[in-house]
Amino acid sequence: VTGHALRTLRTQPRAAPLLGAGGREDADAHDPGTGSITGWDISTGVDGPGTRFVVFTAGCPLRCLYCHNPETWRMRDGHVVASGDVVDEIARYADFIRAAGGGVTISGGEPLLQPAFTRDVFAGARRLGLHTALDTAGSVAPSAAIDALLEETDLVLLDIKAADPERYRTVTGGRLERTLAFAEHLADRDQRTWVRFVLVPGLTDDAQTVEGVARTCAQLGNVDRVDVLPYHRLGAHKYDVLGIDYPLASTPVPDAQAVDAALEVFRAAGLEAY
Numbered sequence: 001v002t003g004h005a006l007r008t009l010r011t012q013p014r015a016a017p018l019l020g021a022g023g024r025e026d027a028d029a030h031d032p033g034t035g036s037i038t039g040w041d042i043s044t045g046v047d048g049p050g051t052r053f054v055v056f057t058a059g060c061p062l063r064c065l066y067c068h069n070p071e072t073w074r075m076r077d078g079h080v081v082a083s084g085d086v087v088d089e090i091a092r093y094a095d096f097i098r099a100a101g102g103g104v105t106i107s108g109g110e111p112l113l114q115p116a117f118t119r120d121v122f123a124g125a126r127r128l129g130l131h132t133a134l135d136t137a138g139s140v141a142p143s144a145a146i147d148a149l150l151e152e153t154d155l156v157l158l159d160i161k162a163a164d165p166e167r168y169r170t171v172t173g174g175r176l177e178r179t180l181a182f183a184e185h186l187a188d189r190d191q192r193t194w195v196r197f198v199l200v201p202g203l204t205d206d207a208q209t210v211e212g213v214a215r216t217c218a219q220l221g222n223v224d225r226v227d228v229l230p231y232h233r234l235g236a237h238k239y240d241v242l243g244i245d246y247p248l249a250s251t252p253v254p255d256a257q258a259v260d261a262a263l264e265v266f267r268a269a270g271l272e273a274y
Ligand code: SF4
Pocket: 001, 060, 061, 062, 063, 064, 066, 067, 068, 069, 070, 072, 108, 109, 110, 137, 172
């Protein structure tokens, strides 16, 4: 995901722990109508078209080596908020966002872990006449609740982080099959999708990975656009604050030629790429 959690909404005392019996954080485990978020921000350019009100949900099943929002990893570290309060906050900016040709993006963390809350916020945003974008790594199995969320979603920003299962496991700690299954589910629904691919020197910039992701995107048929996001270290200081080792401390950012080369691979596969 992209962006930074700078602001917080009015929070509610949490009624129950957000951990399930097996120690896993459950989807929508809190009270109905509420969600766990780390904050929100206004951004332009990276979280969908135009200027966006971006909400960061807490909880993610992945642990990407380059994650710059590690504070969103655990659902229990978020603030519990009512979806209606989030929509009220969005409403304060609605005129500005509409005029800027933007909308509302829900990012994370992984919003698919809180499908009912995310759907409710999107439904409220749509009542305000705002475009809705879901920023996800697709690392959660499709469900009826997720389909209901997708019904309120104008655009999916889908991270595809590698092209083969072993590399995906190295980069994210998760399973590529799950993201591919989610991508195919979106294609079956003909859901409008932009794919985002993070280019990391020595990790995802080899020809096999870039060509593999490009091939996957081209085969899906519902990918309107691919954003190649050069790896950056803007979130590295958060690891210090959280007392976690930053795994890519010696990884350089990609140079402009490497980014251009990756863009060319996507374009050669017939995709619009930026
Ligand atoms: S999907 Fe990866 S980059 Fe996004 S929040 Fe989870 S761990 Fe971080």
